[in-house]
Amino acid sequence: MVQTLSDTIVALSTPPGAGALAVVRLSGPDAVAITQTLFSKKNLAIQPGHTLHYGTLRDPASGQILDEVVAALYRAPRSYTREDVVELSGHGSDFIVRQILAALLRQGARLAEAGEFTKRAFLNGALDLAQAEAVADLIAADSALSHQVALNQLRGGFSNELRELRAQLIKFAALLELELDFGEEDVEFADRSGLTRLLSEVQGVVSGLLRSFELGNVIKNGITTVIAGRPNAGKSTLLNALLREERAIVSAIPGTTRDFIEDEVSIDGLRFRFVDTAGLRDNPADEVEAIGVQRTRQRIGQAALLLYLFDLTEMTPAEVQADLGELTAAHPKLPVLVVGNKQDAATPAQLAAFAQHSTQGLTIHTIAAAPRQGITELQEALLAQVRGAGLATTGAATIVTNVRHARALEAAVQHLGAVQQGLATGRGTELLAADLRHGLGALGEITGDISSDDLLTSIFTQFCIGK
Incomplete structure (x- = not known):
């Protein structure tokens, strides 16, 4: 219609x-x-x-x-x-x-x-278009931080920042276009050194916005936290303790969890998506458990955070170190939180061994998942781990949460980088002006200053009918 x-x-x-x-x-x-x-x-x-x-x-x-x-x-x-x-x-x-x-x-x-x-x-x-998209994000917000980010964008924080950048670039673009009108007279209206400085500033801001997308994506979609470890470490019990409900089946039989179970909970305004996985061991009991172990390794590769859980009463510091070595070798950039379970059943000697290990550089958090001891401290450690990786309270900071915006920023970085390179190598005014136009166009697509019917249809059909 x-x-x-x-x-x-x-x-x-x-x-x-x-x-x-x-x-x-x-x-x-x-x-x-x-x-x-x-x-x-x-x-x-x-x-x-x-x-x-x-x-x-x-x-x-x-x-x-x-x-x-x-x-x-x-x-x-x-x-x-x-x-x-x-x-x-x-x-x-x-x-x-x-x-x-x-x-x-x-x-x-x-x-x-x-x-x-x-x-x-x-x-x-x-x-504007960015504010309109923030309406959908605000409706979908299910944590304090996602609500804060969407509200900031709806109020025009992101849009105002982009408009200021575009306004400064447009002045230089107009001067370059003017030079093209007087091409035969070989005159320069645009100060090349001033444009170089401005491009450096703009690229810094745009690159910063682009880097914030990884953080924004986590805020919008939740922090995927995989709970992994050997069979009977207490992973399902820990999931239930974090969710405060009996979400996963708990059994003393090794290999009870054959497939991953996931659920979400908000901790201090951050949404965590916890994933309980099949126990990691080299010789699964049957084909079904083997498939579960394979899926566990796949989910670890997709995680934003790995919570490695081990049994304090069954494992030695050397075995824990070996498991961590294998996991971090496969995923060296993945943040890891090491948690020792069953502290209520561990002997003083076992606790002392892991405490000594902690003083040697590996931080180990101890809990008792079944009686839910140390869960509050574990939640604080989860928050500290995530914030230490860059996720702090945002205040008035601009954070990019939209895939379309991120792609437009990537295009802007590419085209403005071409202008910078052209200025450094003495490229002609016509090519500089073309690259600058493309960069301005990419930034304009975010706010809707430059848009198409297909783009608008794609965006607004994702809304609910009454909005």
């Missing part, structure tokens, strides 16, 4: 299903007039914006009362979409909602497509 801003669109903006309330939203030039055909008690056409009005909705065709509602009225341009908007808050019944939507559609409204309200906000200048 072809979308036009002359249409008045309607959709359910609250989740479907039975509930206390359901909100039906209309936006467009005829939002108030269409609502009025169903609404009794008041003439909405003469009411000011940002007001609430109680009344009943009646189907004009049958005269049947559909529901008692509160109509929230927003006048253009002081609304989410910068159009006239009406939000009808009624009872949360699927049947009632269907009846209201059908009546509004018969009066001339069109059912909104996915993300069309936010798309109109973008097209009407209420939001």
Whole structure:
């Protein structure tokens, strides 16, 4: 269906299903007039914006009362979409909602497509493209940090930073274009040394934003933490303790966990995705366990953090060191947290041996997973491990969480790098101007200053219908 801003669109903006309330939203030039055909008690056409009005909705065709509602009225341009908007808050019944939507559609409204309200906000200048995408991130936020990052982007922190960079580059781009107009006179309007300095500053900022994507991806999708170790180390018991529920089956029989089990929990605003895996051993009991061990090794390669768990009562420091040597050899850059389990059953000599090992450079955290001793301290160690790797509270810092933004930043780094190289080698003005245009275009794609219909369709179809 072809979308036009002359249409008045309607959709359910609250989740479907039975509930206390359901909100039906209309936006467009005829939002108030269409609502009025169903609404009794008041003439909405003469009411000011940002007001609430109680009344009943009646189907004009049958005269049947559909529901008692509160109509929230927003006048253009002081609304989410910068159009006239009406939000009808009624009872949360699927049947009632269907009846209201059908009546509004018969009066001339069109059912909104996915993300069309936010798309109109973008097209009407209420939001730029990065801010519009932050709306979806804010809705999906399920931790304090992901909420903070999305809110910062929605408020324009990321966009403002990019606009400042583009504004400075555009000045030089205009001067280079001017030189092309006077190409036969061999004049230079753009100060090459000034442009070189600016490009160095811009590349530093853009590269920093690009580096933040790894962190942003973790914030948005959670910190995948694989719990690995030998059979019967207590991995499933630890998963249950971290989740505070009996999520995994616990048994004294080695090899109980044949496949990985994963679940999520928020610790101090950070979302951890814990993965309980099959025990690592060289001679699995059967083919099924062998497949589980193979999958464990694959999941370790996909992890952001490895929690290596061992049994304090069964293993020696040398055996722990050997296991760690094998795991870190395969994944040398993977952060590892070493945890000794069953401290409540370990002898003083066993505890002392590992304590001495800790003083020699390898930090070992001891817990008793079954009685849930040391779990709070382990959670603090997890936070310290992740933050030590670069994940600190963000404050006002800009963090890139969107794959599209990261790709655009990569393109900008490439094209601006070509300009830098061209300046260093004395490349002609025409080539410098072309590379600078491409770099500006890549930055402009993030905020929507440069966009295409295909790009907008790809972005907004990922939204829910009522947003």
